[in-house]
Amino acid sequence: HNTTDQTHTIRLEEVIQGRWQIEEGEADWQRTATGLERRITLAAGERREVGYRIRQQPTPSS
Structure with missing residues (x-):
């Protein structure tokens, strides 16, 4: 949410x-x-919502 009176460019970084x-x-x-960057x-x-979907990889069998 940009609560200022100016336009802002931001970088989002998600480490997975x-x-x-x-x-x-x-x-x-x-x-x-x-991970991801935007x-x-x-x-x-x-105000803006951003999203992505992840899933957990299965653990390999021994």
Whole structure:
């Protein structure tokens, strides 16, 4: 939520560790070596929700 009277561009970075796999990211999420990244621009007073979906990979059998 941009509570200022100016437009701001921000970078969101989600680090996903362990046995989690990215299934889907809405809009323009970019995969990185450690997870996801996205830049968004928020106008003055704008509020926005962003999302993605992950799932845990099964543990391999011994």
